[in-house]
Amino acid sequence: MTSSPTATTPGRRIVVVGGVAGGMSAAARARRLDETASIVVLEQSEYVSFANCGLPYHLSGEIESRDALLLHTPQSLRAALALDVRTGSRVTAIDRAARTVTVTHADGTYELPYDALLLAPGAVAVRPPVEGLDHPAVHALRTIPDLDALTARVAALPADGPRRAVVVGAGFIGLEAVEALAARGLEVALVELADHVLPPLDAELAPLLADELRAHGVALHLGVSASAVTSTDDGAALVTLSDGTRLPADVVVVNVGVRPASDLARDAGLELGARGAIKVDADQRTSDPYVWAVGDAVEVTQAVTGDTGPVPLAGPANRQGRRAADAMLGRRTTPQAPVLGTAIVRVFGLTAAVTGASQATLARAGVEHETVRIHAGHHAGYFPGAEQVHLVASFAPDGRLLGAQAVGREGVDKRIDVLATALRAGMTADDLAELELAYAPPYGAAKDPVNMLGFVAQNVLDGTMPxxxxxxxxxxxxxxxxxxxxxxxxxxxxxxxxxxxxxxxxxxxxxxxxxxxxxxxxxxxxxxxxxxxxxxxxxxxxxxxxxxxxxxxxxxxxxxxxxxxxxx
Amino acid sequence: MTSSPTATTPGRRIVVVGGVAGGMSAAARARRLDETASIVVLEQSEYVSFANCGLPYHLSGEIESRDALLLHTPQSLRAALALDVRTGSRVTAIDRAARTVTVTHADGTYELPYDALLLAPGAVAVRPPVEGLDHPAVHALRTIPDLDALTARVAALPADGPRRAVVVGAGFIGLEAVEALAARGLEVALVELADHVLPPLDAELAPLLADELRAHGVALHLGVSASAVTSTDDGAALVTLSDGTRLPADVVVVNVGVRPASDLARDAGLELGARGAIKVDADQRTSDPYVWAVGDAVEVTQAVTGDTGPVPLAGPANRQGRRAADAMLGRRTTPQAPVLGTAIVRVFGLTAAVTGASQATLARAGVEHETVRIHAGHHAGYFPGAEQVHLVASFAPDGRLLGAQAVGREGVDKRIDVLATALRAGMTADDLAELELAYAPPYGAAKDPVNMLGFVAQNVLDGTMPxxxxxxxxxxxxxxxxxxxxxxxxxxxxxxxxxxxxxxxxxxxxxxxxxxxxxxxxxxxxxxxxxxxxxxxxxxxxxxxxxxxxxxxxxxxxxxxxxxxxxx
The missing domain is CATH 3.40.250.10 (Rhodanese-like domain)
Structure with missing residues (x-):
C-alpha cells in the first residue's frame, strides 16, 4: 500500500473504462465494498462481461446458445450491483488535471468526472503484414461481433460445396478456432510462423499436438507466414504463404497475437513499459495516483525470469480487478504475485498446458536449469483407462521448480494446477517428491506423476542419475x-x-x-x-x-x- | 541426518520385513542406490508388491484381470532388481544385539543376519467385538486371499436367488466394497457406528454421499454397530445390529479399521508411540540405530494438529520407504513432511476427498478456525456439463489454510490436490486467492473454485462478510x-x-x-x-x-x- 490518495469519501465517483474481465471484476468488487459510490462502466462495444474464452466453443456448436456467452447485461448489472453500465461508449481522452474523461457515444460527446479511474481497455489484435486482409473471408475471433460474423460466414457455406478454412496463428485461440472449424465440417489448414504449433509450448512436446491435429485432418504449415490474401475466380480467398504455397479458403481466421490497448493511457501521459503496456504498482496503480489499470493492457512481472510485459490471461485480469478495487477504496490489498503464465488448451482429444518458464524462455533468459521428463499414467496403471501424461519440468541447480509443461488425454489440468501451486510456493524437487496428493485407483497413483517428477529431478540434480x-x-x-x-x-x-x-x-x-x-x-x-x-x-x-x-x-x-x- | 551408523560398506546386508508398498519401495530404492548390497525381502504372505488399493475394483469386475493386481513377483524382482524375495516367510523375532532376525517358513526356521533392518509390517484389521465373526459368510478385503475368498463367495451365489450383502464399516474401503458388491448385483446394507458415512469427512458433506448410496439402492444403518452374526435356517448369515435390526446376508464384509502390526517391533523392545505405532525419526529410523521402519505400522506427525499416530495411506508409505533406503545408505534424505492425510474415494458417481484437518479434528484439538463453504462449477458455467463441486475449507485467524474437503461429480480430485499442495506450502487465504490455475472453458474458470475459497475466506476473516x-x-x-x-x-x-x-x-x-x-x-x-x-x-x-x-x-x-x- 502507498500513501497516495484513495477515493475514500462517501459518494465517491468511480469510472471504469472497459467492461469485460478485469474492469467488470473491479466494478463488482467496488460495489460490494462501497454501497454509496457512483460506479460508471464505459464499454466501447455493445457487450459487457461476455465470456470471451468461450467464443470458439460457440463457433464449434459445443456451447449451443449464444446467450450463454453473455454473462451479464447492463440491465442485470444495474439490478444486482447498481452499476451504471454504458455500452457503445468510447473514452477518447483523460484530463488528469481536471480528473475527467471524454466519452464519445452515438448521441455525442461528454465529460465525465471521476475520483478514481480504472483503465481496463484490454488488448487489440496484432494485424500481421499480410496483403488483402480486408477480404470478406478474413475474420478474427476476439469479440461477439467477430463471432457473429464468423458464424454467419460458416453457416452460409454450401453444405455440399467446398468448405475450406485457413487459420493463421497456432496459439491458444488459433488452435481452438481450428478445432471449432473442424467440428463445423470444414477442411482446415493451419499456418504458423514458428517451427511448431503452440509456440509457448516447448518444441519437444509440440509434435504430440501436431500429430493430433493431422489425425483430425488438419493440414499444418509450420515455419511459414501468410503473405497475401487474394480472391479466386469463384470469390473464395486464396492465401499465399511465404513458401509459395497457395491455399484456397472459404474462411480465413487470423490470430497472431495481441498488443496492449494502451493508446488512451499513453495519450494521457501515463507511464508505459518497454512493450507498450501500462506500468502499475503492486496495487494496480498507474503513475497517476488517481488512475488504476488492470488486464491485458498492463505490465506484469513474470515469475522465474523477472521479465516485464503484458500477459493476456483472464485469471490474472480478474484478480487484478479485484485488487484494484480494494486499493481504490483504501482496503488491505493482497500481495501481487508475479505472473506464472499458466495456460491450457484442448486440441481435439489432447490437452496441453504450461506454467512458469518454458525451456526456451529459460535459455533466452540465461537461467541455469536441468529439465526432466516423464511419461506416466494419469492414474494407476492397473486400473483400466490409464492415459499417458507427458510431463516436462525444469529446476534450478538448487532444486527450485522453474516451470512445467504437460500434454496428454487425461489428468493434464490437474498436474499443471498442482505444479502451478508448487511454483507459486517456491517449491523444490524435494517438495514435489513429498507432496501428498489424493490417491485411489481411479484418480492417481501412490506415486503421483508430480511426485515422480520430484524423484527424477532429485536423482538428476544430486548426480544419482546422470x-x-x-x-x-x-x-x-x-x-x-x-x-x-x-x-x-x-x-x-x-x-x-x-x-x-x-x-x-x-x-x-x-x-x-x-x-x-x-x-x-x-x-x-x-x-x-x-x-x-x-x-x-x-x-x-x-x-x-x-x-x-x-x-x-x-x-x-x-x-x-x-x-x-x-x-x- | 543423524550420526548413527548406516550400512555403508560394500556387500552390506539389508533385510526388509514386508514386501508391499513401503517395504518394496525401500528395497527397490536401496538396489538402485547400491548394486553391491545383499537385499532380502521377507513377506509372510504369498504375494509381494500387490495393488492393495485395487482389490475392490477387481471384486467389482472393473479391473478384469486378477493378474493386473500382482505388480511384481519374486521372479520379476530378482530379474529387474536382484532382490532376494522370500514369500511365505514370517519374521518371528529380532535379535538386536546379534543383528539377526528369526524367519519361519514352510520348511522350517532360520536366522538371517542384517547390517540394516527395515520393518514394513503394515497393519492388521481391527476385529470388532461382534459375536460370530467366524461365520463362513464373513469376509475381509485387505489381501489377495481375502479377495479370492470374497470373489468366490459372490460367484457361488445363485443368480436367481437372494444376493444380499452387509458391509460393516463405512470408511474408504467399506465404501469401495459397497460399490463393488452393488456392481455384482447384490443388495447392499451398510452399517456404520458413526452418525455419518465416511467418518473422516465432516458431517455436513456426508449426506451427499448418503444420498448417492441410497440412490443406488444401498440401505444405510448409521449410528449403530453390528453385535452378532448368526445363521439363518437356510445357511445365510443374519447380522444383528445394536438397534435390534436383523439383516440377512449372503456375504458380510467387515472393515472397521486397522491397527499397526507392531508386535514384532514391540517384542524386540523398539520404542512404540501411544497408539501402538513404531516411533521413528525424520529418517524413518527406530530407537535402534540399525533398524528402520515405514508404512502403516509407524507413527507419523499429523500436519495442522501435530497429533501423532499411525496413518494407513499408500502414498506416505511409499515415500517413507524411499527415504528409509536413502538414510540406510547414508544418502541425503528429504525433509520428512508431516502427514496431511490426503485421501479420496469414489462412491458411485460421486467423489469425496479430504486433506488436512477436518472441522471435527480442529474442534477436538481446540484449534481456532473459520470454515467457509462454496458450491462452484467444476468448470465455466457457460460451458456444457458443469458439475457442482462442494468445497469446505478451514482457515486459522491469520488466514493459514488448515484443511479442506470436497464432494462432487467432477473436478474434486484436482481441487483437493491443489489444496493439499497449498497446505503443504503453508499457504493462506490470500495465497489461494492469487493462485494462477489453468483456465480454458472445458477445464476451469477464470476464478477457479480454489480462488473463490480464498476470496470468501478473505472476506470472512477481515470482516467484509460476516x-x-x-x-x-x-x-x-x-x-x-x-x-x-x-x-x-x-x-x-x-x-x-x-x-x-x-x-x-x-x-x-x-x-x-x-x-x-x-x-x-x-x-x-x-x-x-x-x-x-x-x-x-x-x-x-x-x-x-x-x-x-x-x-x-x-x-x-x-x-x-x-x-x-x-x-x-
Missing part, C-alpha cells in the same frame, strides 16, 4: 555406446542404429558384453520412458563404466526425432 | 429476520419458515421493508450458495443493519437440515 537428452542424440550416437534396455520385441519395433539391445532383466549377467561393446566409450542408456533405464544406468555405473540415462526415453526421442528409428 | 452457519440455524430462526434473497421461484420451491423473500435485484428498493420486518433484530441473509447473499449482506450492512450471510447458502442448509424446508 542424464542425456534427445537434443544430444546425434553427438551421442557418434561417440557413445547406445544401450537399449527394452525388451527384444520393443527393440524390434524400432531402435537407434548401432544400439546394443540388452533387456534390463539380463543386464547384470551380460555386463561383460556391454563393456566390450563400449570399448572405452561412455554408455548412453535408454528404455521407453526412463524407468527401466534408471535401474540399468545404476548397474552400468556400478560396473565402473561412464553411463547416462536418456531423459524421457524412447517416447521422447520418437516424438521429436522419428527420423532416427530403425527397425532392421 | 457469516452464519447451518449449525446455528435453530437459534438464528428464533432471534433473527431470515432474509432470503433468491428469486420468487426458488423461494416457492422451498424456504425457511418465517423467511422474508426479497430477490437481491430488488433489495435496494425494498430496504425499508427489510428494516420493518427486522424490527430491531439482526438479519440472517441467504441465497442458494452464498454469492448473491454476499452482495445483499453488504447492502443490508450499508443500510446500518446488523447482517450476516449463510455460509454455503441454501444448498448447505438442505444438505444437512432438509427438515427445515417449507414450500407453503
Amino acid at each position: 542424464q542425456w537428452t534427445v537434443a544430444e542424440v546425434d553427438a551421442v550416437m557418434a561417440s557413445h555406446l547406445v544401450l537399449d534396455v527394452r525388451s527384444r520385441a520393443e527393440f524390434a519395433g524400432g531402435h537407434l542404429e548401432g544400439a546394443l539391445n540388452v533387456p534390463h532383466t539380463e543386464l547384470r549377467d551380460r555386463l561383460d558384453e556391454v563393456r566390450d561393446a563400449a570399448d572405452g566409450r561412455p554408455v548412453a542408456v535408454h528404455c521407453a520412458s526412463g524407468v527401466r533405464a534408471h535401474i540399468a544406468t545404476r548397474v552400468v555405473l556400478a560396473a565402473g563404466l561412464d553411463a547416462r540415462n536418456l531423459s524421457g526415453g524412447w517416447i521422447s526421442l520418437v516424438t521429436t526425432r522419428p527420423d532416427l528409428t530403425r527397425t532392421r | 457469516q452464519w452457519t447451518v449449525a446455528e440455524v435453530d437459534a438464528v430462526m428464533a432471534s433473527h429476520l431470515v432474509l432470503d434473497v433468491r428469486s420468487r421461484a426458488e423461494f416457492a420451491g422451498g424456504h425457511l419458515e418465517g423467511a422474508l423473500n426479497v430477490p437481491h435485484t430488488e433489495l435496494r428498493d425494498r430496504l425499508d421493508e427489510v428494516r420493518d420486518a427486522a424490527d430491531g433484530r439482526p438479519v440472517a441473509v441467504h441465497c442458494a450458495s452464498g454469492v448473491r447473499a454476499h452482495i445483499a449482506t453488504r447492502v443490508v450492512l450499508a443500510a446500518g443493519l446488523d447482517a450476516r450471510n449463510l455460509s454455503g447458502g441454501w444448498i448447505s442448509l438442505v444438505t444437512t437440515r432438509p427438515d427445515l424446508t417449507r414450500t407453503r
